[in-house]
Amino acid sequence: xxxxxxxxxxxxxxxxxxxxxxxxxxxxxxxxxxxxxxxxxxxxxxxxxxxxxxxxxxxxxxxxxxxxxxxxxxxxxxxxxxxxxxxxxxxxxxxxxxxxxxxxxxxxxxxxxxxxxxxxxxxxxxxxxxxxxxxxxxxxxxxxxxxxxxxxxxxxxxxxxxxxxxxxxxxxxxxxxxxxxxxxxxxxxxxxxxxxxxxxxxxxxxxxxxxxxxxxxxxxxxxxxxxxxxxxxxxxxxxxxxxxxxxxxxxxxxxxxxxxxxxxxxxxxxxxxxxxxxxxxxxxxxxxxxxxxxxxxxxxxxxxxxxxxxxxxxxxxxxxxxxxxxxxxxxxxxxxxxxxxxxxxxxxxxxxxxxxxxxxxxxxxxxxxxxxxxxxxxxxxxxxxxxxxxxxxxxxxxxxxxxxxxxxxxx
Numbered sequence: 001x002x003x004x005x006x007x008x009x010x011x012x013x014x015x016x017x018x019x020x021x022x023x024x025x026x027x028x029x030x031x032x033x034x035x036x037x038x039x040x041x042x043x044x045x046x047x048x049x050x051x052x053x054x055x056x057x058x059x060x061x062x063x064x065x066x067x068x069x070x071x072x073x074x075x076x077x078x079x080x081x082x083x084x085x086x087x088x089x090x091x092x093x094x095x096x097x098x099x100x101x102x103x104x105x106x107x108x109x110x111x112x113x114x115x116x117x118x119x120x121x122x123x124x125x126x127x128x129x130x131x132x133x134x135x136x137x138x139x140x141x142x143x144x145x146x147x148x149x150x151x152x153x154x155x156x157x158x159x160x161x162x163x164x165x166x167x168x169x170x171x172x173x174x175x176x177x178x179x180x181x182x183x184x185x186x187x188x189x190x191x192x193x194x195x196x197x198x199x200x201x202x203x204x205x206x207x208x209x210x211x212x213x214x215x216x217x218x219x220x221x222x223x224x225x226x227x228x229x230x231x232x233x234x235x236x237x238x239x240x241x242x243x244x245x246x247x248x249x250x251x252x253x254x255x256x257x258x259x260x261x262x263x264x265x266x267x268x269x270x271x272x273x274x275x276x277x278x279x280x281x282x283x284x285x286x287x288x289x290x291x292x293x294x295x296x297x298x299x300x301x302x303x304x305x306x307x308x309x310x311x312x313x314x315x316x317x318x319x320x321x322x323x324x325x326x327x328x329x330x331x332x333x334x335x336x337x338x339x340x341x342x343x344x345x346x347x348x349x350x351x352x353x354x355x356x357x358x359x360x361x362x363x364x365x366x367x368x369x370x371x372x373x374x375x376x377x378x379x380x381x382x383x384x385x386x387x388x389x390x391x392x393x394x395x396x397x398x399x400x401x402x403x404x405x406x407x408x409x410x411x
Contacts, residue, residue: 058082093117128152163187198222208301233257256399268292338362373397 008331053060058072058081067074070316075085077097088096089105091114096102099109102116109173111121112130116356124140125133128151131137134144137151145155147165158166163186169179172186180190182200194210198221201207204214207221215225217235224232228236229245233256236242239249242256250260254271263271263280271277271291272292274284285295287307296305298315303326306312312319312326320330322342333341334350338361341347344354347361355365357377368376369385376382379389382396390400 053081088116123151158186193221227257263291265293298326333361335363368396371397 015324049065051066051069052062053066053070053072055070055072058067061070061072061074061081062082064074064076070081072081072083073085074080075082075095077095077184078085085097086092086219088101090107093102093105093107096105096107096109096116096271099111102109105116107118108120108124109115110117112120115266121127121130123136125142128137128140128142131140131144131151134146137144140151142151142153143155144150145152146366148156148284156162156165158171160177163172163175163177166177166179166186167173169181172179175186177188179185180189182186182190191197191200193206195234197210198207198210199211201210201212201214201221204216207214210221212221212223213225214220215222217225226232228241230247230263233242233245233247236245236247236249237254242249245256247256248260249255249257250257252260261267261270263276263282265280268277268282268291271280271282274291277291279282280291280292282291283295284290285292287295296302298306298311300315301315303312303315303317306315306317309319315326317326317328318330319325320327322340331340332338333346335352338347338352341352341354341361344365347354350361352361352363353365354360355362355393357365357375366372366375368381370387373382373387376385376387376389376396387396387398388400389395390397
């Protein structure tokens with residue numbers, strides 16, 4: 001308010017300086033009845049700048065450039081043009097642009113207002129917005145509204161004016177609005193599947209009905225479905241499509257990438273030879289022909305490091321023939337440990353089914369069907385359910401891969 005008062009006074013001095021009292025009264029009367037008449041816009045001949053002010057009415061200048069062209073002085077602290085700008089002093093503290101200027105004349109710089117004042121306002125009933133803590137707010141008899149993180153006379157509640165404060169379906173319905181579960185919010189009316197809200201379309205039909213595309217790769221409704229590209233390399237499902245966008249087809253991951261990972265600490269399984277392994281600073285574990293960050297020792301603490309029956313038994317541990325591994329105790333065939341049932345007899349003994357096609361024990365042997373194509377073990381059974389039998393990998397798929405894993409380089 002104080003700054004506004006000074007600005008009004010300052011403008012008045014500029015407008016009415018040099019005028020007689022009679023002329024001032026006539027001008028004020030004319031402004032009240034007719035409104036302030038702005039200077040017609042004109043072009044400065046030398047600069048080509050369109051001027052909205054002149055040397056007679058500096059206060060109409062909108063920019064510093066205009067102000068300088070008509071011979072005025074641009075007062076950056078006030079954002080106005082004047083014949084001469086006020087100096088930072090006790091009479092015109094609003095002209096102080098920096099805290100140091102303000103402090104140099106013995107006043108206070110109020111950062112909350114970005115102004116120089118006699119004294120800065122503090123948290124009070126007149127200035128509740130200056131209360132920054134619950135305690136300071138309550139001390140002046142007002143309410144601390146945590147939803148707004150502000151101090152107020154009274155906190156707003158769930159209402160038509162403040163529906164965002166309704167946090168339950170019941171409170172929302174009580175004020176006659178709709179509870180929109182998709183947004184977990186209270187609204188006048190809930191948005192539906194539309195061009196503006198395609199993410200609300202949950203089925204292909206609803207998406208197509210509004211003229212958009214249903215993108216099955218994302219299970220979403222979009223303006224247009226992303227395709228195999230530099231931005232979406234994971235959508236490239238063949239080596240050719242991947243190479244076409246300048247990326248690499250990584251057969252080890254059956255994926256399209258910027259560059260294929262190589263033998264390293266993070267990808268030890270890609271180290272296929274001892275030389276590769278050692279070059280990556282890893283250890284080649286000869287007992288298992290495998291590259292590891294550190295080869296485990298055969299010990300009671302690391303039985304998995306015992307790769308032979310003799311070394312395992314020598315520690316008093318169990319050698320598990322079914323898994324060719326050493327353990328403190330081999331798992332026994334049971335309903336919880338079906339993988340430990342290695343013979344038809346052990347499987348049938350616990351009341352389960354032995355499935356010859358998989359040489360495994362199941363609660364119920366899977367049947368060759370579109371839902372369980374892995375159970376189709378012959379070309380005939382696979383083709384009979386409308387799927388494809390993939391030669392070379394001897395499996396039943398919905399669609400055989402164009403490049404058989406492990407044969408990319410040959411193809």
